[in-house]
Amino acid sequence: MTLPITLLPLLLALLPPTIAGPIFTTPTTAVPSTTPTSVPASNPSVSPDLMNQLQLAATSEDRFALLSQQGPADTWFKYDFTPDANPNPGGGKGLGGQGDLANRKTFPALINLGVAMSAGFMNPCGMNKPHIHPRASEFLTLVSGTNVHTGFILENGFTDQQSTTLSLYQGAILPQGSIHYEFNDNCEPAVFVAAFSNEDPGLSTIGKNFFNLDPDIVDADLGFPDVLDGTNFAQFEQAIPKSFALGAKSCLDRCGIKY
Incomplete structure (x- = not known):
């Protein structure tokens, strides 16, 4: 009797493995795991004792010499903004993304240099909530993504919101003390970098702190x-x-x- 072709796979599947043999070849390439992996922080922790020594150093030369004695330059004079390297980012973290802040506390090479920097990783439709930097002006540049809106209100005598829409590699200025925000009005992620005019710019989230x-x-x-x-x-x-x-x-x- 000749079996219909459509019944052959079913019959073979019912036979013992030693008779039927494998029907599908096992892939030789491993399927990537979707389970998140833990990435250790690559930015070194700074002890209170080391921070005190750096702040009390008589000269910049002494301070940099002290830092260089802690280990290789790749560890103490380079900052990793990768989100996984900053599990508790100074710029905050939420459903809309996170902001990794390099200031004098997290990156002591900045002590007495008068500058700081952050990287903002914005999810689709993510917003960096309205906030102020009490001690620094900010110059923000979009390095990935498009259609990111910024806006700031300066002070009581000038309350017209100044709004910008940033495309790739465009930047906006956000004056010291102004209330400002960034909003990724897009279905794709966006990344910005922001330079600050103070090594300790500070951050105060308006809505959250007001209701405190x-x-x-x-x-x-x-x-x-x-x-x-x-x-x-x-x-x-x-x-x-x-x-x-x-x-x-x-x-x-x-x-x-x-x-």
Whole structure:
């Protein structure tokens, strides 16, 4: 009896392996694992004792000599911005990406040089939330990706947002103390590098830190809103006092002041 061709693979699969033999050849190339691997940090840790010695060094020559005694230049005079090398990045980390900051604390070769630098790795639609650098101006350049928006507001006398849209290798300036942000308005990742005019630029995230204030003070500063959602931002903004504002409700009630 002749079996239909379509039944042959099924019959062979039912036979013992010693009779049927392998039907498919086992691939000789290993399939890459999708399990994340742990990459040790390549930037050295700086002990408090070493940091004190560097800061107390009488001259730059003494400081650099001390650093050179710690090990090879590739370790102490080079900084690795690779995300895996910075598990606790100074620029923060979240769903939108992370910012790796080289400042005087994480990269002591910068002590007394007056400069710092960060690398921002932005996921698709990722945003570096509005923030300020209290001690440095920033010059940011896009090195991977496109259509990244930046914006800054300088101060009370100049509150018009200054906005830019960056393409590859274009840069934007973000003045010291200004509220600013970066937004990757794109479905692909983007990377920027940013130079700072201070070895300790500092970072204060506006929304997070503002709401860490006393709740009564926050409520008063926002004009005592009943509801805030995505539909009434414009109306809500108009209710925010421009400058000195009425304070906590408990004080207003006690003093008989209407609000």
